[in-house]
Amino acid sequence: MAHLSTKTYGNERGLSCCSRQWAADSDCSLLHGYSFGFRFVFAAEQLDKRGWVLDFGKGGFGKIRDWLHEMFDHSLLVAEDDPERPALEALGERGIARVRVVPGTSCERMAEMTFHKADEIVREATGGRCWVESVECSEHGSNSAIYRSTRAVARLAESDRLHEELG
Numbered sequence: 215m216a217h218l219s220t221k222t223y224g225n226e227r228g229l230s231c232c233s234r235q236w237a238a239d240s241d242c243s244l245l246h247g248y249s250f251g252f253r254f255v256f257a258a259e260q261l262d263k264r265g266w267v268l269d270f271g272k273g274g275f276g277k278i279r280d281w282l283h284e285m286f287d288h289s290l291l292v293a294e295d296d297p298e299r300p301a302l303e304a305l306g307e308r309g310i311a312r313v314r315v316v317p318g319t320s321c322e323r324m325a326e327m328t329f330h331k332a333d334e335i336v337r338e339a340t341g342g343r344c345w346v347e348s349v350e351c352s353e354h355g356s357n358s359a360i361y362r363s364t365r366a367v368a369r370l371a372e373s374d375r376l377h378e379e380l381g
């Protein structure tokens with residue numbers, strides 16, 4: 215058995231950024247902008263002394279919030295394998311874009327990248343007590359993708375099994 219908590223840093227927060235999906239054979243290959251939203255699920259077998267999985271505020275989620283702004287606020291996301299990467303990076307060199315090179319610009323890749331960063335942050339901050347179960351990244355109310363690690367799913371299953379075995 216594990217405790218789960220959620221934190222939504224929604225589309226209304228204004229993480230406005232610009233990107234393109236160069237391999238798409240649609241308008242998605244053109245630069246376009248979204249205010250991406252994120253929903254995190256955190257997990258822990260043991261709560262802290264306050265009875266919390268992870269502080270929703272500055273003391274816990276704060277570092278993830280800072281990273282979200284660093285990555286996604288007023289930035290131009292460029293996929294590392296974008297054939298036009300040099301041209302897009304040149305915009306950064308000219309001071310007219312804040313370029314962030316990322317593994318991929320689909321919601322799926324953004325959820326995956328954010329999962330790994332958030333998991334690193336919470337594991338370090340809680341000495342491994344808390345981990346990230348999943349991250350959802352949404353373009354708007356209709357389109358989103360979820361990244362869930364098999365390690366996190368396995369840890370939850372193992373926790374359930376031990377609880378049943380030990381009563």
Ligand SMILES: Nc1nc2c(c(=O)[nH]1)N=C([C@H](O)[C@H](O)COP(=O)(O)OP(=O)(O)OP(=O)(O)O)CN2
Pocket residue numbers: 235240242319320321322353356357359
């Ligand atoms: N699985 C995914 N599919 C698509 C992604 C994605 O990240 N993951 N991204 C896009 C485009 O970049 C774009 O963001 C969506 O544009 P569009 O095709 O216009 O889709 P919409 O839902 O916004 O428009 P409708 O009004 O529903 O047509 C495409 N696919």
